[in-house]
Amino acid sequence: MTEGKKALLVMGCPEVPVQMSIAVYLAQKLRKAGYDVTVAGTDAAVKLLRVADFDSYYVQKTVDLDQIIPEIVEKKIDFDLCFAFMHSDAGMTYGATFSAISRAKLYAVVFGKNAEELAKTIDYPAEKIVAKATHNPTPLKNKIDRVIL
Amino acid sequence: MSCVEQLKYKLYLERTSFKDARDYIEKNSEEVYYVDPGYKIFKDYYVIGVPPVAMGVRGKEMLFTYVKPCHGTFVMGIDSEEEILRLRENESEKIKKSLKKGGPKKKEGSAPSSYDDLWKK
Numbered sequence: 666m667t668e669g670k671k672a673l674l675v676m677g678c679p680e681v682p683v684q685m686s687i688a689v690y691l692a693q694k695l696r697k698a699g700y701d702v703t704v705a706g707t708d709a710a711v712k713l714l715r716v717a718d719f720d721s722y723y724v725q726k727t728v729d730l731d732q733i734i735p736e737i738v739e740k741k742i743d744f745d746l747c748f749a750f751m752h753s754d755a756g757m758t759y760g761a762t763f764s765a766i767s768r769a770k771l772y773a774v775v776f777g778k779n780a781e782e783l784a785k786t787i788d789y790p791a792e793k794i795v796a797k798a799t800h801n802p803t804p805l806k807n808k809i810d811r812v813i814l
Numbered sequence: 815m816s817c818v819e820q821l822k823y824k825l826y827l828e829r830t831s832f833k834d835a836r837d838y839i840e841k842n843s844e845e846v847y848y849v850d851p852g853y854k855i856f857k858d859y860y861v862i863g864v865p866p867v868a869m870g871v872r873g874k875e876m877l878f879t880y881v882k883p884c885h886g887t888f889v890m891g892i893d894s895e896e897e898i899l900r901l902r903e904n905e906s907e908k909i910k911k912s913l914k915k916g917g918p919k920k921k922e923g924s925a926p927s928s929y930d931d932l933w934k935k
Contacts, residue, residue: 678884707883730883731816734860738852754831755886761864762851789864 673744676706677756686802744769752777827889843870
């Protein structure tokens with residue numbers, strides 16, 4: 666049962682197109698499975714999402730990345746699942762931070778040109794979902810479908 | 815934007831990897847402390863990082879990593895006796911390295927001193 670369970674999606678820099686597509690897909694998929702979904706991201710990433718989904722049809726809750734971290738550290742909120750999107754060292758570093766501060770089961774969603782190399786640098790507890798995808802979201806979607814739900 | 819960016823700071827490394835930033839702090843600090851991700855400094859900045867997260871002390875300056883999702887990791891230095899004292903009091907048991915022989919390396923090049931200077935580059 667997933668009723669009442671909470672999932673967090675953490676978007677990094679939105680420069681790689683597949684991130685937004687997969688974030689919306691995953692949010693919808695988790696919501697249909699009964700999860701209360703929150704999508705965190707950089708200011709630009711959240712704006713991209715809010716403009717496209719202006720009726721909040723796919724994503725109901727968004728929060729700034731810099732706002733959610735203090736709330737988790739101060740134990741005001743936490744999640745059951747956390748999906749950290751990453752295509753760069755900075756994204757990997759944010760993933761490590763969520764691994765350390767949250768009790769959520771962490772999924773590292775690794776994509777971009779250097780996905781495989783980047784995935785090797787992840788040495789914290791996380792289930793890795795890795796696909797060398799930049800413009801075409803299908804390889805990453807297929808990997809997600811194999812792992813989740 | 816964190817209040818860290820409103821403070822008077824120096825940048826010693828820009829847009830690098832977290833590992834390189836940690837190495838810089840370890841090699842260029844008189845004292846090195848290790849904190850967990852989420853350690854709070856300067857009232858509202860919660861440190862982002864891969865454990866162990868190094869925090870350095872060099873004179874009155876505290877060296878730390880600052881991660882921006884679209885720009886990578888920076889090594890920042892801010893003069894703060896208060897933060898250094900808090901680090902020494904709370905994290906003393908986590909010290910793994912101390913002053914390197916011969917003291918810290920000389921600073922490389924001129925460091926930007928404001929947030930605006932950083933983005934002009």
